[in-house]
Amino acid sequence: MTSGAQPTRRRLEPAERKAEILAVARRLFGAGSYASVSTSDIAAAAGVARPLINHYFGGKRELYLEVVRQMVIVPAPVVEALPDEPMERRLEIGIERWIEVVERNRDAWLTAIGPEAAGRDPEIERILLEADEIAADRVLAAALMTGVTEGREPLRAMIRSYGGMVRAASREWLVRGTLDRAQLRTFLVESILGLLKLTYPAVLAETNGARTRPGSSRSTV
Incomplete structure (x- = not known):
């Protein structure tokens, strides 16, 4: 899955960066599917290095579960x-x-x-x-x-x-x-x-x- 041009990286606090990655993952998983979206797609769209996703979430699977949890829990x-x-x-x-x-x-x-x-x-x-x-x-x-x-x-x-x-x-x-x-x-x-x-x-x-x-x-x- 292609994600377009990579955005310019901005310095953010860890909580802000994590929230931004979640927002990007929510958009990409929503537009595609779990199978069609890679951690590289998410990293590129969020303007972060791929290891940072693993650092915050542990990997694609854990990030996907967090997106689901964020959407369904009030x-x-x-x-x-x-x-x-x-x-x-x-x-x-x-x-x-x-x-x-x-x-x-x-x-x-x-x-x-x-x-x-x-x-x-x-x-x-x-x-x-x-x-x-x-x-x-x-x-x-x-x-x-x-x-x-x-x-x-x-x-x-x-x-x-x-x-x-x-x-x-x-x-x-x-x-x-x-x-x-x-x-x-x-x-x-x-x-x-x-x-x-x-x-x-x-x-x-x-x-x-x-x-x-x-x-x-x-x-x-």
């Missing part, structure tokens, strides 16, 4: 920066910001969640599982529900399932074109609000009802 500052408003508004803002990130990094996002990434690769699978766990925490924080204890694990399971739906919906928007941006936003906002305000209470009621039904092993005497 960073804590996204939630921490939400305004002090009702949960409905906080979730709307959070989802809008997520859509903006995916829109800016369309190709990299599709690469991160696409068949090549999720093709039964144990390390990618672990990253996606980690992303779902972190996303559940972020959603609870955005919804001001971090203190929920009753039915917490079923609630987290439902939010993790919502995360899978989010990835599928993003493909409908970006690949199939069956949802436009506004429709996607409404779908995701209303779905998570329905989950938290209607589905979760219904699951709690079902669970509590099962505990008191005649013949239940949990029924009270």
Whole structure:
């Protein structure tokens, strides 16, 4: 894969240089594939020596995994920066910001969640599982529900399932074109609000009802 003219090297702090290499890798992997992009391509496009990539990331494989992790894991500052408003508004803002990130990094996002990434690769699978766990925490924080204890694990399971739906919906928007941006936003906002305000209470009621039904092993005497 060719990467065009090599950019002029600039003196950067290590953290800035690492972030720049990641940004270049995100763009190149998004435009091509893991197999078609080499560390030489990334080094040339980033204006660094190839050994520097190994120094920061360990190699192409580790750099690719970091790109996937960066794309699918919701960073804590996204939630921490939400305004002090009702949960409905906080979730709307959070989802809008997520859509903006995916829109800016369309190709990299599709690469991160696409068949090549999720093709039964144990390390990618672990990253996606980690992303779902972190996303559940972020959603609870955005919804001001971090203190929920009753039915917490079923609630987290439902939010993790919502995360899978989010990835599928993003493909409908970006690949199939069956949802436009506004429709996607409404779908995701209303779905998570329905989950938290209607589905979760219904699951709690079902669970509590099962505990008191005649013949239940949990029924009270």
